[in-house]
Amino acid sequence: MTVEAVVFDIGNVLIEWQPERYFDRVFGEERRRAMFAEVDLHGMNDLIDTGHDFRETVYGWAAKYPHWEEMIRHWHDHWLDLATPAIPHSVRLLRALKAKGIPVFALTNFGIGTWKIATPRYDFLTEFDIAFVSGYMGVIKPDPAIYAMVEEGCGFPPDSLLFADDRAENIAAAKARGWQGHVFQGPQGWAECLVGHGLLTEKEAL
Template identity: 60%
Template sequence: MQPKAVIFDIGNVLIEWQPERFYDAVIGEDRRRAMFDEVDLHGMNELVDRGHPFTETIYAQADATPEWRDEIRMWHDRWIEMATPVIDHSVRLMKALQAKSIPVFSLTNFGVESYAFAATHYPFLNEFDRDFISGHLQVTKPDPDIYSRVEGTSGLGGTDLIFADDRAENIAAASARGWQTHLFEGAQGWADRLVATDLLTPDEAR
């Protein structure tokens, strides 16, 4: 069945999100591994994604871990360097769908302030037909509630929706609701899937 709306995750679908790569370049892999072993940085980021304040959450973790204080603060102060580069082909797919009046939604684990900041660098983040940002909703994927919120707000569900995400657990949660899904492993694979569903032609999906 041809979907009625297309849903994009953002991190590692539209923008690369690789904190470990950033820290490897800045402090070296060995120190990065030691820090990530000692400090639950992804848990800290999960709080931001659930709507906790961006600056206060990260700085509080930095103050609580003085041996890594400066490095942890980079998660805030140099955040945009972690959320880069844009995956250009994916952005072209988004715009190609919208050019055909096919609704495109975001469904992303992202903080309130960090999303607003990212949008100043990446204007396409302001161009979705509907935004489902975990920080605003105060619930993150793969919690079933966030998928329910998409359905309730959009009035769509099941095979009317097709969703691309880079994390298998997020895809599994959407599949359990009957959504069409695509595990994102590269923009070309996502392009091919959109062609297979007759949403885009091969030329439109380039």
């Protein structure tokens, strides 16, 4: 099936999302490893991504672990320092597709509160034809329901959608619904995928 629309994940596709790196820099790797071993911060973040209040969730989680409370609060208070930097080549690919009139959507596990913080910082997040943001949808990838919601919302047949995500399980879930998929391991591989599908020329994909 010919690709008619392209779907981008955001974390680690358009914006680097490596919270551990921030905590290593600020508190040291040893303390970070100890905290992450005791506290399921990524599980906490899943709650935010399903629509729970950003500050209440982080501060509530922090209160459960007095020994780590200050560090955990950084997840809220310094969130933009966790979600950085943008991946410039991926942003260029997004804009190259848009310039050719190809519909471009986002499908991202992202909280309501964090989305409101991210969009002023990263202007390209407002450039999608539709941004499907899990916090507003109440469900996260790889739940099949979120893909069904995208299909209904965008109006394209599943097999006409090409989806890039850095997590193989998210791509597998999309493919199970008939989507085409690319496991993102870097912007150059994604560029080659887009060229291979005839969506961009090699020059446009630089």
